[in-house]
């Protein structure tokens with residue numbers, strides 16, 4: 001049996017807290033509030049908790065990152081300022097300790113990403129729910145929040161009809177707008193907008209992009225990785241790998257550059273990614289190697305023998321490069337180091353790993369409390385911040401903040 005060390009709850013403080021949304025943000029808020037002596041009731045629209053968290057577990061549950069904290073903080077871009085004080089209190093080290101406290105050991109993978117040893121989310125979620133139960137939290141499933149009534153009660157649609165509830169503190173932890181089938185449908189945005197709270201429209205984050213591939217390329221390469229490769233868009237360059245899909249491109253390097261590429265596409269309606277297909281060799285070296293006589297070798301064979309390019313990279317070159325360039329070694333070398341790939345659009349929001357957009361920072365105080373509704377907090381992916389994959393998303397969701405009704 002894992003050694004589960006529950007937090008010690010302080011004495012009941014006579015106050016109640018309502019958490020809406022049983023994803024990681026809501027469950028962490030429940031844990032903190034119960035620890036502070038609140039009577040906590042969690043309401044969840046789905047029939048079980050943490051469905052997206054469990055889905056994240058299918059790819060190993062990259063729960064945080066081990067890089068030094070200063071570099072880690074840069075991953076939150078423009079939202080760093082708002083998240084930093086909370087990430088400093090509950091950052092990568094604390095997340096790992098918290099996992100250990102739940103009986104789940106973690107390890108640092110070769111890329112610095114942190115995973116539970118079991119590479120899945122279910123043991124952690126089970127232990128977490130047990131801890132919350134031990135702290136006296138209740139969870140009502142199939143309770144879908146539809147807004148507030150005229151008396152400011154929260155209204156829930158349930159299998160037994162509508163119910164209302166009120167509490168001293170309300171935490172909205174309703175998630176972003178992707179993977180709707182897992183529960184976070186983003187419909188809360190309309191409710192908050194109606195309540196006069198500014199929410200910025202959702203945008204796909206950590207997403208793939210469509211490319212107008214020929215049928216030939218799809219047939220030959222769909223599902224194949226392109227690696228190693230450096231992708232460049234504007235001032236950002238990312239080295240790594242991506243996958244050719246039947247619609248376009250996806251995978252870690254694409255996700256890492258996706259915010260820049262998406263914003264360029266949204267601004268101009270047009271965006272091109274530049275690929276360096278041979279990042280370990282400089283242009284002179286590539287030119288010299290390509291200029292050697294190829295004898296009876298086909299161009300594909302010549303690329304393989306002289307540069308070690310595999311069939312997928314070669315197919316990409318043939319797909320995107322005009323014939324006159326293919327026949328000129330110096331120009332071809334430049335193309336291989338600087339291959340333009342026009343994307344047509346980001347993949348749909350629902351497919352994205354995460355979403356940008358959501359409750360605007362200016363609506364929240366420094367503890368994520370809605371300034372226009374003191375006592376109501378918004379936490380997790382529903383707030384307008386984004387971060388790349390690498391454990392930064394869950395780290396940003398689990399941040400510590402003081403959940404205690406206060407006005408400025």
Ligand SMILES: Cc1cc2nc3c(=O)[nH]c(=O)nc-3n(C[C@H](O)[C@H](O)[C@H](O)COP(=O)(O)OP(=O)(O)OC[C@H]3O[C@@H](n4cnc5c(N)ncnc54)[C@H](O)[C@@H]3O)c2cc1C
Pocket residue numbers: 020021022023024025026043044045046049050051052053055056057059060061062063064143144145146173174175176179182183184185186188352353354379380381382390391392393394395397
């Ligand atoms: C395929 C995939 C893989 C991922 N892998 C990783 C990873 O390895 N590492 C990482 O850091 N992040 C990963 N993420 C992202 C991570 O899972 C999310 O950032 C995180 O789950 C967001 O937590 P949250 O609590 O804010 O929202 P959610 O997890 O979306 O939880 C929101 C909850 O609110 C409920 N809800 C919504 N609306 C209502 C309503 N009206 N009434 C009642 N309940 C409602 C939902 O049902 C849901 O349970 C991944 C995401 C996906 C899709």
